[in-house]
Amino acid sequence: MRNIKALIMILVLGMVWAKPSFPGDTLTPEEIVRACYANFYYAGNDMKARILMKLIDKGGQERIRELTMLRKNYAEGGGQKYFIYFHQPSDVKNTTFMVYKYPDRDDDRWLFIPAINLVKRIAANDKYSSFVGSDFSYEDVSGRKIQEDSYRLLKEEELNGKSCFVIESLPKGSAEYTKRISWIDKVNYLPLREEFYDKQNELYRQFEAFEIKDINGIPTATKTVMKNVKTGHRTEVTFQSTEYNLGIGDDIFSERYLRRRPTEWIK
């Protein structure tokens, strides 16, 4: 019996990890969100993307963060390594940032400061803090653990012509939000819209994916925006180029390449 359970687990894991997941209609709300996380945060065995972030305040003033991100998966729903290299703005060019993400404990994070050639480990339990000054938190960028919320299917409806599951996520413990409503595409299981509610049960942040492209058979959200509806500040993200399953080596995620970016991967 245990062997059969293990076999089923392996089949389920195989379904959601390392390839796009397209579960059937009979999935529970938690399984839908699991498939969504798998497709949004774990697509491919590895990924390389050049990303342009525009941080725009309510007055329209823009700041730019242009970066290349390398990501490699090590375990379903958990272990991942990220390597981020900043191209812009000028004063942070050559700065690199590396994250080892674990399923069961805080991330390990390192930052390289080129001006003094210093690699330093940085504290990492600030998952709700802003990622590089944007409207995205660290948790938005690298994902939330599936067991941290409970889920309910509110309804099924069309959003911009696409049929979606509408799922409510309520945190079991403390979280940045008190409620999240997600519109998850029934076909590719990507989040097309998410609304985050605060303690007053008021909407304060809204995410939207408004361009989805098929890249090597993997549906990818290539243009997204996160807007803080209370401050009027928003962050527009464009994946200028994305590639999957490149065979990025383990050695890339090391102090060596923090100090000198891996030019075979990051031009």
Added chain:
Amino acid sequence: MDKVDNRRIISRRKAQSVKRKTKNLKLYALRFNFTLYVLCFALNCSSAIIFLSSNLSYAEEPFIRGFLQTNYSARITGVKLPGAKRQELMLGEERGRLDGSYYPSNACVGFDVKADLFHDWVEGDWGVTLREGYMDCLMDKFDVRIGRQIVTWGVGDLLFINDVFPKDWEALYLGRPLEYLKQGVDAGKLSLYTDLASAEFIVIPHFTPDNLPSAGRFFFFDPYPNIMNREVEKPKTTFGNTEYALRVYMSLAGADLSAYAYKGFYRDPAQRADNFTSPTTTSYFYPELAVYGASLQKNVLGGVVSAEYGYYDSMNDRNGKNPGIENSQSKFLIGYQKAFQNDMTIGLQYYGELMSQYKEYNANLPPAFYRKKELHQYITLRVTKLLKYQTVKLSLFTFYSPDEEDFFITPEASINVTDNMLLVLGTNIFVGVKDNTTFGQQHKNSNLYALARYSF
């Protein structure tokens, strides 16, 4: 801090700074020439390496960036410094930086040069410094870097044990951007990479001392104020005086581990005198030093724990009887840094220096010198808070020494007005019970500083 204890060499600093003023540009020129020589040599080698390695796929177009900045610091204690050129003005400069790098396509070599041009209102002169200028040779399992380069080792926050490379303490105390605390070394570095561990081996043929607070800008304690003529003798650039530094590092069970070794010289000068009790002549030199140490960094309890140890072997005074030279010491620190929600980080450190041969130190200490405790300690606190989508940064760094009963406190606010424009306002506050302790001697130097930088 590596050598914040600068009481014993203060009068040396006076001489040093006078010499520095007259030789400033000459020194820059000499160091510039040295690095140019190294770079020329590197360029000659590089064409062969480019040819040999043309199948490697490194690529980057030539890239130039830089900044223009103005940086001022004014004494706020109202005390007039005798002999000061600009009285309250401790720092007043305009500075431009050009940083050019070129890592040609299909080659494993590259170059990076960072140079500053500045005008100094206190000294009333212009200067050029080559901040870094090196050639990289990047291979599969090893890299080589030759030229002027900044090397930063260790896990302390403004506390340096195994980072034996030159510092500019004056820059720190004046409120210049933190990067200026580190000076480049003219060196060759070999980095080796294996699956188990990696290593950096650095050879430094040309000695660079620390830059200490200078006469004309700073008050400091001088045990022998009446001796005016003070010679400074730097280690000559000879094969025998070559400095060697080694770091071996690896990850083990989620911890970053490093082991270090160094053989070279103290970067703060020691003192020679015909008679330390009532000298008629004194001179200064840089004694031999060896350092052996280790460090660890690991995520623990939702934060980062740092620990570091180093044994300072004072090779010219192993019996501890020479009062002009530092005794051997064990230096150690432990730190904890934790990030809180909403972009707030707090870091705490405890640091100690345990003197070897304390009995001999006590027995031989001249009356004019400050009598240190066997264990000299610091407790530091850093608080950083980011606001307004991380465009505003409020920070506080504090040193406190319980044995010397003095403080160094640096609150600072900075604003990124745009991606290119940074404004900084801060103060350096020195407080001490005695006027001959590390920070106590600087209590008249408390200052307010401001910086505006445009990056391009």
